[in-house]
Amino acid sequence: xxxTEVFEKARAEGRAVSxxxxxxxxxxxxxxxxxxxxxxxxxxxxxxVELPYSDPVMDGPxxxxxxEIALAGGVRTKDTLRAIEAVAGTGVPVVLMTYWNPIERYxxxxxxxxxxxxxxxxxxxxxxxxxxxxxxxxxxxxxQLDRTFLVSPSSTDERLAMTVAHCRGFVYATAxxxxxxxxxxxxxxxxxxxxxxxAATDLPVGVGLGVRDGAQAAEVGSFADGVIVGSALVxxxxxxxxxxxxxxxxxxxxxxxxxxxxxxxx
Amino acid sequence: MNASAAGLLxxxxxxxxxxxxxxxxxxxxxxxxxxxxAYRHATADEAFQAEFGRLLRDYAGLPSLLYRADRxxxxxxxxxxxxxxxxxxTGAHKVRNVxxxxxxxxxxxxxRVIAETGxxxxxxxxxxxxxxxxxxxxxxxGEVDTERQAxxxxxxxMLGATVVPVRTGSRTLKDAINEAxxxxxxxxxxxxxxxxxxxxxxxxxxxxxxxxxxxxxxxRQQILDQTGALPDAVAACVGGGSNAIGIFHxxxxxxxxxxxxFEGGGEGVSTDRHSARFSGGSPGVLHGARTYVLxxxxxxxxxxxxxxxxxxxxxxxxxxxxxxxxGRATYLPVTDAEAMDAFQLLCRxxxxxxxxxxxxxxxxxxxxxxxxxxxxxxxxTIIVNLSGxxxxxxxxxxxxxxxxx
Ligand SMILES: Cc1ncc(COP(=O)(O)O)c(C=O)c1O
Numbered sequence: 001x002x003x004t005e006v007f008e009k010a011r012a013e014g015r016a017v018s019x020x021x022x023x024x025x026x027x028x029x030x031x032x033x034x035x036x037x038x039x040x041x042x043x044x045x046x047x048x049v050e051l052p053y054s055d056p057v058m059d060g061p062x063x064x065x066x067x068e069i070a071l072a073g074g075v076r077t078k079d080t081l082r083a084i085e086a087v088a089g090t091g092v093p094v095v096l097m098t099y100w101n102p103i104e105r106y107x108x109x110x111x112x113x114x115x116x117x118x119x120x121x122x123x124x125x126x127x128x129x130x131x132x133x134x135x136x137x138x139x140x141x142x143x144q145l146d147r148t149f150l151v152s153p154s155s156t157d158e159r160l161a162m163t164v165a166h167c168r169g170f171v172y173a174t175a176x177x178x179x180x181x182x183x184x185x186x187x188x189x190x191x192x193x194x195x196x197x198x199a200a201t202d203l204p205v206g207v208g209l210g211v212r213d214g215a216q217a218a219e220v221g222s223f224a225d226g227v228i229v230g231s232a233l234v235x236x237x238x239x240x241x242x243x244x245x246x247x248x249x250x251x252x253x254x255x256x257x258x259x260x261x262x263x264x265x266x
Numbered sequence: 267m268n269a270s271a272a273g274l275l276x277x278x279x280x281x282x283x284x285x286x287x288x289x290x291x292x293x294x295x296x297x298x299x300x301x302x303x304a305y306r307h308a309t310a311d312e313a314f315q316a317e318f319g320r321l322l323r324d325y326a327g328l329p330s331l332l333y334r335a336d337r338x339x340x341x342x343x344x345x346x347x348x349x350x351x352x353x354x355x356t357g358a359h360k361v362r363n364v365x366x367x368x369x370x371x372x373x374x375x376x377x378r379v380i381a382e383t384g385x386x387x388x389x390x391x392x393x394x395x396x397x398x399x400x401x402x403x404x405x406x407x408g409e410v411d412t413e414r415q416a417x418x419x420x421x422x423x424m425l426g427a428t429v430v431p432v433r434t435g436s437r438t439l440k441d442a443i444n445e446a447x448x449x450x451x452x453x454x455x456x457x458x459x460x461x462x463x464x465x466x467x468x469x470x471x472x473x474x475x476x477x478x479x480x481x482x483x484x485x486r487q488q489i490l491d492q493t494g495a496l497p498d499a500v501a502a503c504v505g506g507g508s509n510a511i512g513i514f515h516x517x518x519x520x521x522x523x524x525x526x527x528f529e530g531g532g533e534g535v536s537t538d539r540h541s542a543r544f545s546g547g548s549p550g551v552l553h554g555a556r557t558y559v560l561x562x563x564x565x566x567x568x569x570x571x572x573x574x575x576x577x578x579x580x581x582x583x584x585x586x587x588x589x590x591x592x593g594r595a596t597y598l599p600v601t602d603a604e605a606m607d608a609f610q611l612l613c614r615x616x617x618x619x620x621x622x623x624x625x626x627x628x629x630x631x632x633x634x635x636x637x638x639x640x641x642x643x644x645x646x647t648i649i650v651n652l653s654g655x656x657x658x659x660x661x662x663x664x665x666x667x668x669x670x671x
Contacts, residue, residue, distance in 0.1 A: 054567040057447045058291050077564045101551040105565030127289050152293035
């Protein structure tokens with residue numbers, strides 16, 4: 001199923017989609033594939049793979065650490081594509097979140113081609129704004145990939161309208177002013193930002209940065225179309241004594257999040 | 267190339283040809299726009315310019331001298347003039363940028379500044395301006411650097427700043443910048459990121475250049491006054507690129523003046539231990555701008571190395587990338603050994619201890635002087651930007667020359 005269909009199906013059920021993130025290659029390439037497959041099996045609706053990068057300025061300490069481990073293990077861009085292919089092969093939609101330099105280095109059009117061939121749905125680009133995205137706009141059109149740019153509470157109405165006009169698939173609303181990392185409270189700014197996005201587009205709106213458990217997922221799911229969870233899931237693997245324990249706690253949290261998004265109907 | 271075009275760059279969206287721009291999270295765009303607008307208003311505001319001029323003159327001690335270094339010249343086989351930025355308050359050209367941005371911070375009504383620092387020079391300069399202007403100051407510094415530059419950590423703390431050791435990645439300057447950017451994403455409402463060099467996302471490269479371009483404006487007038495002619499070449503070391511663009515900019519339109527930027531060649535560009543973005547890197551995106559970066563086949567940043575902490579950085583300001591590609595400026599690596607030979611030569615011939623960064627500019631001038639002399643058929647005149655003094659480097663140089671204790 002494609003990501004758009006997953007959003008449509010959830011919308012018909014009156015609930016939000018759960019999106020779980022994991023850096024490819026963390027703790028190993030196969031380990032990350034197992035982790036993502038486990039998340040999907042436990043009920044996560046869509047997977048966001050993060051391409052490990054040496055300078056992840058939008059990420060907090062947990063994802064930074066996981067990315068460092070992945071890079072220290074020698075993960076390459078082509079390994080991330082392999083992970084996407086393996087996870088997408090199980091039927092769950094897979095979107096890639098990536099900082100821009102590795103894509104530019106690979107070749108924007110070549111990467112779009114290979115991502116499409118691997119079954120990825122598109123890119124989330126945390127440090128690429130539409131103003132600088134000419135090549136990516138062309139490549140994503142050519143290879144029919146989705147484009148998710150970020151909007152922020154500080155985006156002006158004008159920028160927000162421009163940004164969502166360049167999105168395809170879904171829009172990513174950063175719920176708090178800040179980097180990734182689980183927080184005790186998701187922000188009050190999030191519902192306001194989501195309604196501003198809704199005024200500008202019919203695309204689904206995902207909210208990320210800060211969700212830690214099913215209760216928070218329910219809260220975010222009451223106003224957003226997608227609940228994006230990263231650091232809390234990564235921490236399950238990071239803090240586990242061994243791979244089996246990591247997968248077990250990952251399954252438990254994924255199930256909790258999946259219940260969370262179903263706990264409220266809209 | 268149309269040299270006069272230099273005055274027109276960057277374009278409104280911050281591009282120098284294909285370089286520059288803004289590769290940052292959307293959360294920072296509003297703050298960058300605010301900064302850009304505040305900067306453009308300030309440029310046109312006589313009161314701001316007068317206050318900036320007053321601080322540069324009465325507080326920082328500018329204009330800095332242009333000094334004909336006769337004994338060094340004799341060894342170099344060129345007539346060498348030194349732009350004495352080492353005599354500025356806080357010991358380097360950086361005070362110009364820091365005072366300009368701190369004034370802008372006040373103007374924007376922000377109460378807190380954050381900064382990155384490698385060796386600690388920019389951190390000390392920022393802490394100084396923050397003390398002067400009553401701003402809260404937090405400096406991010408890689409843990410490795412806090413250990414090798416303990417004295418500068420103490421200086422910043424004396425000036426009232428908080429120093430945060432950064433423990434991620436390589437725990438050096440590049441990671442300190444990442445951490446400062448992360449702080450800024452969460453605090454843009456009341457915080458200004460006082461970036462230390464002419465790099466990063468628009469408007470920093472053009473704005474920082476404009477704050478430091480007085481170096482070249484002064485030097486151009488001073489050399490005309492002293493010699494009645496423009497120099498044959500202008501030389502500077504290039505870390506992020508601020509002292510180099512600062513002295514180059516006023517000369518870009520003077521086609522007869524050669525511009526040389528000298529990068530940290532470390533142990534040699536053929537080794538993996540250097541900071542030579544132009545001879546050892548390639549175009550890419552890092553820290554908010556498209557420019558030349560040290561990167562591997564996958565676009566992962568490669569750690570830089572130089573004996574000089576101020577040159578030890580895997581990226582470079584985008585205007586230098588443009589000057590490089592257009593051929594207007596030439597960028598060459600200077601190894602640790604070449605720089606330290608020049609360092610010692612300046613100490614012994616002129617009684618001036620340079621910053622190790624600046625010693626790369628001196629070493630580069632020594633290296634190109636013979637070729638220039640041959641090309642011109644006479645002794646060339648070269649202005650070298652002596653961007654800073656060597657007090658901070660006494661320990662590094664002392665152990666390099668094995669003369670400690
Ligand atoms: C004295 C001195 N010169 C040069 C530099 C390099 O920076 P930039 O290339 O921005 O001038 C530094 C940086 O710390 C410095 O302290």
